Amino acid sequence: MKNVIVVGSGAGGGIITKELASKGIDVTLIEKGPLTKIGKAYEHYDIADVGVEISQTSCIGGTTTVTAGNAVRTCQKYLKNIGIDLEEDFKEIEGEMGVTTLPDTHFGKGTNIIMDKAESLGFNTKKMPKFIDPETCKPCGKCAFGCPRDSKWTSKEYVDDALDHGANVLANTEITELITVNGEIKGVKSNDKEFLADIVVISAGGIETPRILRRTGINAGNNLFVDTFVSVGGILKDIKFKNEVQMNALIKLDDLIMAPHYSGLLYNNLKKYGAGENDIIGMMIKIADEGSGKVREDYIEKYSTAQDVALLTKGSAAAGAILKEVGVDPNTLTSTIARGAHPGGTAAIGDIVNTNLETEISGLFAADASVFPMAPGAPPVLTIVALARRLARYIENEI
Numbered sequence: 561m562k563n564v565i566v567v568g569s570g571a572g573g574g575i576i577t578k579e580l581a582s583k584g585i586d587v588t589l590i591e592k593g594p595l596t597k598i599g600k601a602y603e604h605y606d607i608a609d610v611g612v613e614i615s616q617t618s619c620i621g622g623t624t625t626v627t628a629g630n631a632v633r634t635c636q637k638y639l640k641n642i643g644i645d646l647e648e649d650f651k652e653i654e655g656e657m658g659v660t661t662l663p664d665t666h667f668g669k670g671t672n673i674i675m676d677k678a679e680s681l682g683f684n685t686k687k688m689p690k691f692i693d694p695e696t697c698k699p700c701g702k703c704a705f706g707c708p709r710d711s712k713w714t715s716k717e718y719v720d721d722a723l724d725h726g727a728n729v730l731a732n733t734e735i736t737e738l739i740t741v742n743g744e745i746k747g748v749k750s751n752d753k754e755f756l757a758d759i760v761v762i763s764a765g766g767i768e769t770p771r772i773l774r775r776t777g778i779n780a781g782n783n784l785f786v787d788t789f790v791s792v793g794g795i796l797k798d799i800k801f802k803n804e805v806q807m808n809a810l811i812k813l814d815d816l817i818m819a820p821h822y823s824g825l826l827y828n829n830l831k832k833y834g835a836g837e838n839d840i841i842g843m844m845i846k847i848a849d850e851g852s853g854k855v856r857e858d859y860i861e862k863y864s865t866a867q868d869v870a871l872l873t874k875g876s877a878a879a880g881a882i883l884k885e886v887g888v889d890p891n892t893l894t895s896t897i898a899r900g901a902h903p904g905g906t907a908a909i910g911d912i913v914n915t916n917l918e919t920e921i922s923g924l925f926a927a928d929a930s931v932f933p934m935a936p937g938a939p940p941v942l943t944i945v946a947l948a949r950r951l952a953r954y955i956e957n958e959i
């Protein structure tokens with residue numbers, strides 16, 4: 561029987577390994593980062609400050625270990641129009657991950673007042689769907705560090721399931737190259753070892769997947785998007801907003817999204833006014849940025865285009881208006897630098913992979929944020945997992 565290697569254990573890699581292992585397929589997952597407690601995931605951040613600051617995490621579970629738990633379907637309509645119908649996959653994974661909105665007990669004072677005042681200004685405000693278990697979650701504001709109570713779904717759960725079904729999982733092993741013969745995949749290489757396989761799935765994320773593909777001559781790494789965001793905030797004495805579940809509400813405009821959000825960078829800007837961390841309230845503005853970036857072997861290029869800046873400015877003005885109603889002294893309003901937590905688009909469907917996520921090399925697939933055809937401008941995990949689940953079914957049929 562054919563064997564499969566999956567490179568990377570994040571949103572894309574975890575589910576493929578689990579799905580294939582559960583069908584009795586010989587599958588090995590290779591992850592460059594270590595196995596870590598979810599609550600310690602913040603120790604494994606990889607941050608690239610390249611104009612827009614880009615964050616990822618390298619450990620078992622990948623960047624899913626530090627998510628805010630936001631669970632929204634993105635790009636579903638577009639993908640359906642090009643022949644990728646994810647409806648069933650979304651339904652299955654939403655059940656597995658326990659997607660739900662949190663009960664009122666999990667909404668803090670800061671989030672509630674932002675929602676109220678936004679509504680009163682005419683913004684449509686909703687609870688954010690989350691893959692967080694309300695039974696075990698005790699709001700603490702630490703989702704992006706790695707949940708201290710393991711109340712949030714992460715891809716490590718799929719890796720654990722895969723292990724239970726007999727998959728091999730190698731942590732601390734960085735894949736550097738692919739082995740190909742006459743346009744067919746034969747395996748992968750680390751610095752000191754070769755791993756042979758009939759099928760290889762690269763799920764190393766929007767930055768590393770194109771690098772691996774480029775080393776074998778595939779022209780990946782262009783059109784990098786990151787879903788650029790800024791957080792805008794100010795001082796509201798003793799609000800203790802930083803300990804609330806972050807991004808627990810969603811305000812959707814035509815071309816951007818906003819959510820209640822605390823950032824330590826706001827505190828850095830505001831401590832000169834005597835503010836403590838408990839005195840800060842803020843909102844995130846996130847856009848579907850233009851694919852202006854590129855990834856090469858030893859550098860990443862990413863800047864905000866005029867259109868990106870215009871959208872961020874529009875969102876910041878709206879957030880400023882809401883925060884003023886909330887009671888923030890407008891003289892204290894400040895913004896973080898532009899950041900991006902969703903790097904992708906660098907091995908896009910229709911460009912580098914086909915609708916089965918296969919590259920020009922037979923048996924070599926990509927399944928992670930790099931295959932997005934455009935920036936979602938919204939949390940991408942559900943769509944990545946759905947795409948990867950669909951690929952697992954395709955591979956099962958091929959084998």
Ligand SMILES: Cc1cc2nc3c(=O)[nH]c(=O)nc-3n(C[C@H](O)[C@H](O)[C@H](O)COP(=O)(O)OP(=O)(O)OC[C@H]3O[C@@H](n4cnc5c(N)ncnc54)[C@H](O)[C@@H]3O)c2cc1C
Pocket residue numbers: 567568569570571572573590591592593615616617618619620621622623624626627628629630631632704733734735736763764765766768769772901902903927928929930938939940941942944
């Ligand atoms: C702070 C933060 C909060 C976020 N919150 C949300 C949210 O609430 N909802 C949401 O939908 N999205 C969220 N995201 C985005 C989401 O986490 C990522 O988009 C998603 O995890 C990307 O999945 P992926 O499979 O492409 O890559 P990753 O999840 O990053 O996985 C890639 C894996 O490949 C490994 N790897 C890389 N190179 C190699 C190599 N050469 N050999 C072996 N292994 C390798 C990495 O170590 C990593 O484990 C957030 C991101 C951040 C940073």
